Amino acid sequence: MNSESSQFADQPTLAKPRSVVFANSKGGVGKSTLALMASLGIATLHPNSRVELIDLDVQKTSSDSLRRFENSRFSVLENEDFFLNSGSPNNGNLINHMGSDFPYSNNQKYIIFDSPAGNEPSRSTFLSHCDAIFVPTSVGDADVFATLHYLNELKTLFSRQKSNIDGPPPPVVLLPNMVDSREEFNELRNHFSSHAVFFGKPLYYAPIFRRAFRSDENDTSVAKLLRQAKPYIDWLTKLIRRADELPQKPKKLFQL
Ligand SMILES: Nc1ncnc2c1ncn2[C@@H]1O[C@H](COP(=O)(O)OP(=O)(O)OP(=O)(O)O)[C@@H](O)[C@H]1O
Numbered sequence: 001m002n003s004e005s006s007q008f009a010d011q012p013t014l015a016k017p018r019s020v021v022f023a024n025s026k027g028g029v030g031k032s033t034l035a036l037m038a039s040l041g042i043a044t045l046h047p048n049s050r051v052e053l054i055d056l057d058v059q060k061t062s063s064d065s066l067r068r069f070e071n072s073r074f075s076v077l078e079n080e081d082f083f084l085n086s087g088s089p090n091n092g093n094l095i096n097h098m099g100s101d102f103p104y105s106n107n108q109k110y111i112i113f114d115s116p117a118g119n120e121p122s123r124s125t126f127l128s129h130c131d132a133i134f135v136p137t138s139v140g141d142a143d144v145f146a147t148l149h150y151l152n153e154l155k156t157l158f159s160r161q162k163s164n165i166d167g168p169p170p171p172v173v174l175l176p177n178m179v180d181s182r183e184e185f186n187e188l189r190n191h192f193s194s195h196a197v198f199f200g201k202p203l204y205y206a207p208i209f210r211r212a213f214r215s216d217e218n219d220t221s222v223a224k225l226l227r228q229a230k231p232y233i234d235w236l237t238k239l240i241r242r243a244d245e246l247p248q249k250p251k252k253l254f255q256l
């Protein structure tokens, strides 16, 4: 057994799908890129998984581009019932879908949500029902301020939802993206130091990510991206698989 599959080998099959979301009200921070890496990463690394990508962005960057990879283990789910007429998420239908079992297979099911910029947590109560919320951020001031604001909005949502959900709210993991240097990474971490959330490993800026949604011959760009970013993808997929093992809400920023 190779090291990729062994990272999942000791895991029991979960009764319900594992659902994670890539979200930030700020645009262009890497939500879709990371959702792509996570979903293709799990589908390729773990032969006993089924991955469902749900794109909540009406622009459908992720779903349009990833449909070509659909097979028995990876699907892109489009369902207009996931949206209200306004384009906001239909929380009731999403929560039902996340809780639904997967009766025809013993394979572990993963649901990866990509969400659009501008989505307010107050209209996205399904967030509280996810197993982890990944919040990509990049290093520019505008991105940092918007992300800080988004974290506060998530906190407000969780305290409003307290009586509606069993157990603690899902872990929130900041994913520093498009980082140029270790110094920049440290600077970014300082901006968030007072927030009781998890802080992920840095994903460095690299031109290959700009070509993530391109369908070139033999999917050379995506294959190259998956190869080049393999250590990061291994880390991220393991985190998704083991989201329930993260320590309870950290008291202060917790570097993973
Ligand atoms: N680590 C990286 N290095 C270089 N470019 C990156 C990196 N991560 C993402 N990008 C690029 O940044 C741009 C924005 O990324 P992406 O579309 O994933 O962001 P998003 O948060 O989904 O945006 P939107 O809010 O518009 O949906 C894309 O062109 C993408 O290729």
Ligand SMILES: [Mg+2]
Pocket (backbone or CB within 6 Å): 031, 032, 033, 057, 061, 114, 115, 116, 117
């Ligand atoms: Mg996007």
